[in-house]
Amino acid sequence: MGQAISGGLTQRDVDEVISICKGAWNQYEIESLYKRFRSLDRGRKGYISAEELMSIPELSINPLAQRLVRSFESVNFVDFARLLAAFSDRASYEEKVRFIFRVYDVDGDGLVTHDDMQIMLRQLAGSSLSDDDIAWVVRKALQEAGSPQGLSLEAFKATLHAEDLAGMTVTVPTEL
């Protein structure tokens, strides 16, 4: 009568997550993330609701809380691990830039347009920048990138270098 200490995670599940995350997480980190997912997901629904995410105090005071919660709510565990994979220290520069790009691309059309940037800047700067300031910044940014329709992933890659994103890692606490 063995008891599954990991609460239902089989080796096959772990292998699947490892391959989907392209090796960003190792087995112990996945176990830890799974425990975390289960503790956040009250009622064993299989996904974390927006309210449960916002009950994390440190997340609720983050300027981009709303934007991120929209990507993270209602995802199952595999997607949860995949989304966070960009923050592993084994994640490539490519993955980190792509994550930032996807956050900025609010409407998800593959291009960070004028509207996307306005929404994001409003979230990032709050009431400290007026509407005119934001409009000006957006214009100047599009100008600098040289593409009036919007910024592509390439523009992000050209602007953000590897050393800029060096701090973009989180440590998953493992029992070891």
Add this chain to the structure above:
Amino acid sequence: MPAGHQLPDSLTTAEDGDADVDGLEIEKAYVEAEAERLQSQQKSLLAVMLNINSVLTDAAAAMVDDSFLKCFTSAAPDPWNWNFYLAPIWLLGMLFRHLVLFPLRLTLLLTSHLLFFMVFFTVKLGMPSSALKLRVEQRLIRFLCGMYVASWTGVIKFHGPKPVPEGGHVWVANHTSMIDYIILSSYTAFAVIMQLHPGWVGFLQTTVLDSLGCLWFNRTQAKDRSLVAQRMADHVADPNTTPLLIFPEGTCVNNEYCVMFKRGAFDMGATVHPVAIKYNKIFVDAFWNSKRLSFTQHLVRLMSSWAVVCDVYFLEPQSRREDESVDEFAARVQAMIAKQAKLRVVPWDGYLKYYNLGEKHPGLIEKRRKVFADQLKTFLPAGGAVGSSKQEAAPAAAAAAAAAAAGKKGSKKAN
């Protein structure tokens, strides 16, 4: 959290001191951390705007682990049914617990409740108010609590001198479950400040415990708090009342951590008696996660386990020193209790379980946003976006927007 920075204590005070939240500590921890990170040599506007990695990393770190929710998780119990002979023994034990012990205990509890109510209400309605009546009621409540402890076959060891009623003294303890009160009351009667619960618990609270001078409140109502504070002070000052027990954490914590102590109990100028309660999780975890279980379910769980094992330590009474502030006093007493009960102290306010920090303190988010905005502002021409829109060779798509903005600003200026 910005990496390597602790959320300052003033932030997590649940009091109406909004002045505290705006204090210098917040500036330091949050804002300067951001400013340090964004401080860099000549960077283009695009680089500053797009590099939001610190905000994202903090969010991701919070999602992966945070020190607040840790205080309310129960460790999975260690199973011991590891092999072919331990497993059947465990199974027999389980059947015995659920089919023999539990019904016996439930019968005991219900019978003693019946007995208690008969005598208690006779006394309550029959006897005139007097010191004797209070003593009789206390004795009866002690009996009932003792029966509760018996219904879990509780093994409770009390260490330290037994409390005696005295004016100007108050007792504080760490909080794991409502049974904390029952365990302490089985030893010596206490009055308590508690959240009013619905159902049969609320009935017991209002009809029975009221006689001891217990104070009920609704933790989400701010007005309640000041009323309670006054009644608390009155109760403590009177030497003829039952000793007052306060749980300064304000919420049930999992007996591994100790969340922030609220200052109410320490602000009254009374001598504080710290009481440390440590549960031995060997048979059952006594932490009551009120979000997952109702109190009845919690009691059923306790009653169908082998025993509740607990150590209660009555520590040396403390008074506030002259050079100590109320918060420092509370922290000192908290450290004493945490050390005895082997708990880790965390600076979070227990009430964060019930409200969203970002909603209650939007100023915090705005302060962090301001740092980002200031970085961008260094690129704005002097005087804001106003003057520039005329001179800029704006791309065709944005020309209309620029003209509109200029026009709007121009008319504003003219006024």
